[in-house]
Amino acid sequence: MQPLSLPPRLLMGPGPINCYPRVLSAMSTQLVGQYDPTMTSYMNEVMELYRRVFNTQNQQTFLIDGTSRAGIEAALVSCLEPGDKVLIPIFGRFGHLLAEIAERADAEVHTIEVPWGEVFDPQQIEDAIKKVQPKLLAIVQGDTSTTMFQPLEELGDICRAHDVLFYTDATASIGGNPLEVDAWKIDAVSVGLQKCLGGPSGSAPITLSDRFVSCVRKRAHVEAGIRDAHHQGSSGMRIRSNYFDLPMIMDYWGDERLNHHTEAATMLFGSRECAIQLLSEGQDAVIQRHQLAGNAMLQGVIALGLQPFGDLKHKMSNVVGVHIPDNVDGEQIRHDLLNIFNIEIGTSFGPLKGKVWRIGTMGYNARQDAVLHTLQSLETVLRRAGFALPAGAAVDAAMSVYAGEK
Amino acid sequence: MQPLSLPPRLLMGPGPINCYPRVLSAMSTQLVGQYDPTMTSYMNEVMELYRRVFNTQNQQTFLIDGTSRAGIEAALVSCLEPGDKVLIPIFGRFGHLLAEIAERADAEVHTIEVPWGEVFDPQQIEDAIKKVQPKLLAIVQGDTSTTMFQPLEELGDICRAHDVLFYTDATASIGGNPLEVDAWKIDAVSVGLQKCLGGPSGSAPITLSDRFVSCVRKRAHVEAGIRDAHHQGSSGMRIRSNYFDLPMIMDYWGDERLNHHTEAATMLFGSRECAIQLLSEGQDAVIQRHQLAGNAMLQGVIALGLQPFGDLKHKMSNVVGVHIPDNVDGEQIRHDLLNIFNIEIGTSFGPLKGKVWRIGTMGYNARQDAVLHTLQSLETVLRRAGFALPAGAAVDAAMSVYAGEK
Incomplete structure (x- = not known):
């Protein structure tokens, strides 16, 4: 107690x-x-x-x-x-x-x-x-x-x-x-x-x-x-x-x-x-904040060499599905993100179970720092798991979105 | 906002x-x-x-x-x-x-x-x-x-x-x-x-x-x-x-x-x-605290000259029904308790609607000070509404219960 x-x-x-x-x-x-x-x-x-x-x-x-x-x-x-x-x-x-x-x-x-x-x-x-x-x-x-x-x-x-x-x-x-x-x-x-x-x-x-x-x-x-x-x-x-x-x-x-x-x-x-x-923040401003964070996360995972899931024209602003690469243990990556970096990303249900991670950028967490911490940490745990990826590219891509360059 | x-x-x-x-x-x-x-x-x-x-x-x-x-x-x-x-x-x-x-x-x-x-x-x-x-x-x-x-x-x-x-x-x-x-x-x-x-x-x-x-x-x-x-x-x-x-x-x-x-x-x-x-307080101790507060409230309202409702042998420890006296506007009393003293007591449903107040002594509020404030305030609003009652008797009766004398 x-x-x-x-x-x-x-x-x-x-x-x-x-x-x-x-x-x-x-x-x-x-x-x-x-x-x-x-x-x-x-x-x-x-x-x-x-x-x-x-x-x-x-x-x-x-x-x-x-x-x-x-x-x-x-x-x-x-x-x-x-x-x-x-x-x-x-x-x-x-x-x-x-x-x-x-x-x-x-x-x-x-x-x-x-x-x-x-x-x-x-x-x-x-x-x-x-x-x-x-x-x-x-x-x-x-x-x-x-x-x-x-x-x-x-x-x-x-x-x-x-x-x-x-x-x-x-x-x-x-x-x-x-x-x-x-x-x-x-x-x-x-x-x-x-x-x-x-x-x-x-x-x-x-x-x-x-x-x-x-x-x-x-x-x-x-x-x-x-x-x-x-x-x-x-x-x-x-x-x-x-x-x-x-x-x-x-x-x-x-x-x-x-x-x-x-x-x-x-x-x-x-x-x-x-x-x-x-x-009080304004609905339009909040939606725009979500679009920015969601797009930064999307561009970041693409820059990592990962493949986003589904029809991107009809994706919600606030969550992206990411195909778990072959030879990567999806649950181990989630475990390491949680236990080493205190960051939670999602697994999937039904036909996508074990095949797709889901990464959200919602509400209070639709923020640049939250996006960047997540991408950096994902990069680190993937790299240490032996997955080859371009160092720093995810953060650079996300920051470009925030800078209005993408 | x-x-x-x-x-x-x-x-x-x-x-x-x-x-x-x-x-x-x-x-x-x-x-x-x-x-x-x-x-x-x-x-x-x-x-x-x-x-x-x-x-x-x-x-x-x-x-x-x-x-x-x-x-x-x-x-x-x-x-x-x-x-x-x-x-x-x-x-x-x-x-x-x-x-x-x-x-x-x-x-x-x-x-x-x-x-x-x-x-x-x-x-x-x-x-x-x-x-x-x-x-x-x-x-x-x-x-x-x-x-x-x-x-x-x-x-x-x-x-x-x-x-x-x-x-x-x-x-x-x-x-x-x-x-x-x-x-x-x-x-x-x-x-x-x-x-x-x-x-x-x-x-x-x-x-x-x-x-x-x-x-x-x-x-x-x-x-x-x-x-x-x-x-x-x-x-x-x-x-x-x-x-x-x-x-x-x-x-x-x-x-x-x-x-x-x-x-x-x-x-x-x-x-x-x-x-x-x-x-952590202990179930028996908490039940006893409710019995004490409930009994103090009961004896207090009786001492005010009010009539408790129902079969008292089978009353919950934590709430008492009180017949609203003739010639007293029950809702006005509740209104005054709330607006002058910041104390809420309850009204009733169905066949008891308008006939009975319900006074609880529950959880955090199963306390002597809460019982006494409520009885004092009820006495005051009843007195000011023209209802004759023995001054101080309610608090005395409740304090006797807490002193183990009743």
């Missing part, structure tokens, strides 16, 4: 990453009661801050108390009744996750797939929508398993034209890549803090359009024990999860303040700082 | 309450990666610490990433397949919550009820078990809505005799009242941090017996995207929730370290400190 003592890791994997200091500080704030006017006023402020993060006017913008997949599950199980059709284009592990969550909700799940390392053309998605005629299109914006970034700009119009609701999981991409919820006509988006927003896992910001809210409101049922005589059950099938029942969560965050869970205040304080960090 | 600034409330309601300072400090700790050996080693340590908190040898003792009702839902939806029979004895709001979550899982829910303010005799429960022959008995240990504390000692043997699994939600009671998971033969228990454990809401410690684990393991299905060829699906019906799929969560906390969610590290750090606070 010793005091908590953790090594000063530089987290350059696909997330979680180091938190911004202001986020950590806020998380040691003493609590107030859940209905204290100062607490509900911060809840309202968090809603407003995340409207700005999501670039939306959606009234229903709040936090789900859980990790990012809690936000996904809340959106899908509140929307999809058993037998409802959902179309899920899959381009990596987190597309499979959407399908799996929808299957468990007993939705009729239709998937289309592209090989890992590619994204979809909007036409492919529209063709599938015409064929399937789903209630919902659910797609990941950025899938860290492949580093790919799916363009969403055209999908909103396609969905509206076919009267389809449009959900996206933007956990991996938000803050480091553009996301325009209203302009792109996305009906529901959920995210997490632990990537480019620079916070810890454990809170899932979510935003819902009026169309999406109408859909889930049809299934509203106030729980027994707090139900008053004036609460009428709705006509729709009751949502299978109490915890993820969006209408009840909306009534907790709304003026009704109907008790549901007890808001995880510490996570709310952290979420608030993540949003303030992004908005 | 000002820095977070909250008033220094003394939280004397039914929870959440003020966190122990060591818990808050730990929550500003910088992160490491989710599979970092230092992280997994702390995960293992947290499992061991909560075995001691729960007084169990259960291997499967870990955290659900969400508020306390996330722990409830994980236990119930992983265990109950549609059509499975569950018996839920209800003695307050949180019994209704168990029934509601089980209904949403399409279990066949059987309830028995006693009036709010009472608890069950074990014979009533055994009679219902004989009649219903459920797969699971699910019951709250302490229901803050009524302040009642259900004796569980005899229920484990009853459940074993009838081959019934036994789950309890001990969120409100743990840390301030006895809970002997193994000795009482309880198969699954979930809790939260925000009551007597003295942490924030947002993490739900849970423990599962081998019997319970066998039941949920029959429904294990590794998710697509991380599934290898050697992962066979089990015969049981797939659990309807991915987020609350206990077999997958066990494989994440276990040696397999199969990716599920990304552990909410900050909440884990806080959970760890809650356990250490309890165990």
Whole structure:
């Protein structure tokens, strides 16, 4: 029962990453009661801050108390009744996750797939929508398993034209890549803090359009024990999860303040700082910082003689996949980076397991010094493992990017 | 976008309450990666610490990433397949919550009820078990809505005799009242941090017996995207929730370290400190501290001429219900306590709404000074509201309890 003592890791994997200091500080704030006017006023402020993060006017913008997949599950199980059709284009592990969550909700799940390392053309998605005629299109914006970034700009119009609701999981991409919820006509988006927003896992910001809210409101049922005589059950099938029942969560965050869970205040304080960090630095500036760091890392690994993974035109700014060279023990390299240099990079899942490293440049760590330390250290451990490479080239390439020369 | 600034409330309601300072400090700790050996080693340590908190040898003792009702839902939806029979004895709001979550899982829910303010005799429960022959008995240990504390000692043997699994939600009671998971033969228990454990809401410690684990393991299905060829699906019906799929969560906390969610590290750090606070002070000492504070508060409100709510023989140590006197505006009293004295006490739900205040003495706030400040301030606001009461009697009564005279 010793005091908590953790090594000063530089987290350059696909997330979680180091938190911004202001986020950590806020998380040691003493609590107030859940209905204290100062607490509900911060809840309202968090809603407003995340409207700005999501670039939306959606009234229903709040936090789900859980990790990012809690936000996904809340959106899908509140929307999809058993037998409802959902179309899920899959381009990596987190597309499979959407399908799996929808299957468990007993939705009729239709998937289309592209090989890992590619994204979809909007036409492919529209063709599938015409064929399937789903209630919902659910797609990941950025899938860290492949580093790919799916363009969403055209999908909103396609969905509206076919009267389809449009959900996206933007956990991996938000803050480091553009996301325009209203302009792109996305009906529901959920995210997490632990990537480019620079916070810890454990809170899932979510935003819902009026169309999406109408859909889930049809299934509203106030729980027994707090139900008053004036609460009428709705006509729709009751949502299978109490915890993820969006209408009840909306009534907790709304003026009704109907008790549901007890808001995880510490996570709310952290979420608030993540949003303030992004908005006070400026979304465009933060995205540019991620692009610069991501490009510097990409040019650095290329200069080392390593081959980046996937379609680089559609890579997220904040993570790059790197083919592990033949004759190099990928796990030993990761082990040495961690144990000698206190730097973490990522391994991979599924078809890329053991074949690709994933190196992130996210949030607080989308910084030149973090990029350079990582490249230098990677160079050193590869060199000492017997891999021939041009000395100093990685750092030079990255510094050229920062100097505007690449 | 000002820095977070909250008033220094003394939280004397039914929870959440003020966190122990060591818990808050730990929550500003910088992160490491989710599979970092230092992280997994702390995960293992947290499992061991909560075995001691729960007084169990259960291997499967870990955290659900969400508020306390996330722990409830994980236990119930992983265990109950549609059509499975569950018996839920209800003695307050949180019994209704168990029934509601089980209904949403399409279990066949059987309830028995006693009036709010009472608890069950074990014979009533055994009679219902004989009649219903459920797969699971699910019951709250302490229901803050009524302040009642259900004796569980005899229920484990009853459940074993009838081959019934036994789950309890001990969120409100743990840390301030006895809970002997193994000795009482309880198969699954979930809790939260925000009551007597003295942490924030947002993490739900849970423990599962081998019997319970066998039941949920029959429904294990590794998710697509991380599934290898050697992962066979089990015969049981797939659990309807991915987020609350206990077999997958066990494989994440276990040696397999199969990716599920990304552990909410900050909440884990806080959970760890809650356990250490309890165990280093000593469970018996902490329970005694709660009994003392709770009894001092009880004697104090009685000395004020107020009437406590419910069957005092079966009251939790850590919260007391108080009938709001006629001609007193209960919400105005709460408002004045909060705004003049920075002290929060609770209102009530359902049949007790507007009729009863709930005053807690939990965790960090189970202290003499907190009890006395609250009683003095309650006396002052009642007096100024025109309620006749014996000056100083509340504090004298509470101090007598602390002096061992009552």
